[in-house]
Amino acid sequence: MAQFYPGTSKVAENRRKFSNPEIELEKLREISDEDVVQILGHRAPGEEYPSVHPPLEELDEPDDPIRSLVEPLDGAKAGDRVRYIQFTDSMYFAPVHPFVRSRSYLHRFRGADAGTLSGRQIIETRERDLEKYAKELLETEWFDPARTGIRGKTVHGHALRLDEDGMMFDMLRRQMFDKSTGLVSSVKNQIGDELDEPVVLGEPLEESVLKEKTTIYRKDGEAYRDDKDAVEVLQRIHVLRSMGGYNPE
């Protein structure tokens, strides 16, 4: 069995849960395909997928044994463009954080390229595959409407205090909390262009639920130092890497 992450804490268990592709993540909300396309902002809903090369079937490619081993993605077969979705995860108990995202993306999403930065995380793949992955990322436990931001640009805010409604700071206010309904809606697409109709993302998760679901070690949640197993493995890796195979005896 693959060893995804060490540790006995709930956080470690959650990290393993996201990384293990055999575990199906809980679906928390319903977002239509059309709304996902709108939030992504790469093409208008209903528009044909623009392509960068003719379909693979029409291309006269040289013989290569790898081609028979690896099945191309649907998007690659059709010659789609490579497009992206990027998330910002608040340090205040967001369900996932960039490094867990990257590890899990590589386990779960075929043919996708993940890029990790301290406060944001991008995934790039062919457009029609991206839409499929984005839908999964938005509908399941990966996403919380208040603590996760869909931000193609102007990503600043992951390390700031939350605002009075419990939303992560967003300079462009893409996700808005409606006090009367208690629901969060996306009013702009990921790069900040106004949407014709807001897309309802649902209720923010309760603090206690987030603390159960989070993959972030925090002193006011579960502290990393208290997870003895995880620390032990980390220290072992640190020593092995520092020694680099050097054995003075």
Next chain:
Amino acid sequence: MDIEIFPHRLLSADTTEGLLNNLEGIEGIKRIVIQGQRLPPKDVNQEQRTITLKGEEIDLQIQTGRILMDIEDEGIIDESIIEDIKSICEDHLPFGFNIHVGTFIRKQKTVTDNLKYGKALNKISKDIVGLTDQNAQLSERATIIKRNKQ
């Protein structure tokens, strides 16, 4: 000495307005600096708006993260003024806050001020010093509100 209010959440324009209007009533506060993330123009972010303080319209260009207060007479920093500030904060900041006493606002003119203002620096009141960051135009960021003579 200065007093800093550090709310546990970033404040909306409404809360900032209410809080500042109440703080204004406390005897002994000479200057107030509000610090936070700068916001883009109103058409992008509706939190960027004007707030009214003692009838004076002030352009709130930020989302308030901290409030710094310069106390007029150092002898006045006793428990009572902190208690007053605390009770006002409790009304406006139900999510929690910290209050720190220390030096948070620059009080002296510096070489950078000299480079920025040149000879005009001598004419600038020391009450204006330290209110904004060095790169900003003072006129865009500072508002002077007259105190009611009683």
